[in-house]
């Protein structure tokens with residue numbers, strides 16, 4: 001049996017960020033991944049390091065601290081992670097949305113995020129492609145884009161540079177406890193003795209929880225994306241719409257049409273090679289990662305409604321990923337009472353890239369029992385906060401094990 005201090009289960013952006021920070025801090029660590037590095041949601045997502053899409057308060061503050069870390073990470077990585085400050089505009093299409101976004105932006109400004117609301121003329125002047133159906137837009141220069149696969153690989157390679165081991169194509173089948181403490185991780189390719197297990201399995205984190213009898217309220221929330229042919233610079237910033245913000249935080253504010261129930265909302269970014277990534281949906285359909293014709297049509301109709309020039313652009317492929325959704329939109333991070341050494345690092349919904357850097361830092365502080373450099377209230381991120389949740393109802397409502 002091999003032995004390390006910490007086993008990180010899951011080789012997505014979160015597991016790799018945690019392993020990188022632990023290894024850099026001198027902790028002996030192994031990443032165990034049942035497939036390859038970046039084979040899950042971290043390879044089926046968009047490219048935004050978004051601040052404007054974060055709820056004012058802890059969520060936004062974590063993202064603000066996280067975004068500061070990417071330039072520093074780039075210096076430590078061999079991989080070019082394509083981190084670029086681009087800014088974001090959020091298209092506002094109705095007077096009602098304008099009021100909601102005005103309040104949202106004001107609360108974000110109170111959290112130190114410089115967001116302004118532009119009227120239609122100013123929005124179109126700033127973003128000439130956005131001349132469709134809109135009454136105005138928000139604008140914030142702080143948001144950035146990144147390459148998700150290169151970011152994940154950057155963390156992974158740097159983790160290995162600092163001594164992390166990797167067991168790829170290795171499935172975690174069980175976790176052995178001794179006297180209420182994590183003792184070893186049992187895989188299909190042998191056992192690993194350890195003091196800590198980090199559950200970084202994204203939408204699959206509940207399955208790892210069940211191995212030790214834990215109920216973890218994380219559900220897969222599918223997002224579908226359309227990819228276009230490469231093209232010259234199309235937009236100056238990331239483009240979203242107010243419906244996207246509502247679909248993320250307040251789906252009840254959307255209507256009851258089929259498109260509303262799929263959580264259709266615009267997300268548009270452009271890769272370094274020129275491809276546009278156009279999203280998306282927010283759907284609870286279990287672990288089904290197929291794209292659907294209906295959703296893709298709604299996505300494109302809605303996007304072209306805001307950016308009419310999209311009508312003339314060719315699509316080359318589509319894909320879907322599973323966001324690890326939690327009931328309050330915040331990830332589940334930190335120690336789990338009752339099982340010493342079991343640490344959660346999952347549930348980042350649509351924010352895993354943006355929050356990866358801060359998550360790696362926080363989990364390492366927790367495992368190394370270091371005074372935190374941040375003043376976040378970690379009880380708001382703990383699994384404990386859900387102790388009164390009706391987990392059976394949650395699992396049934398969101399098709400957790402289907």
Ligand SMILES: Cc1cc2nc3c(=O)[nH]c(=O)nc-3n(C[C@H](O)[C@H](O)[C@H](O)COP(=O)(O)OP(=O)(O)OC[C@H]3O[C@@H](n4cnc5c(N)ncnc54)[C@H](O)[C@@H]3O)c2cc1C
Nearest residue numbers: 010012014034040041042046048172202223321352353354
């Ligand atoms: C359409 C879409 C768009 C998105 N856009 C953005 C964006 O622009 N910005 C942003 O910040 N976030 C975005 N996200 C969210 C982001 O992609 C996720 O939050 C993030 O990728 C989650 O990372 P993770 O490491 O927790 O999970 P994953 O990447 O899914 O990694 C979990 C890993 O655990 C492994 N695993 C599971 N069970 C086992 C087991 N038993 N043994 C071993 N390994 C196991 C899996 O194989 C997988 O590789 C988007 C998501 C979607 C779906």
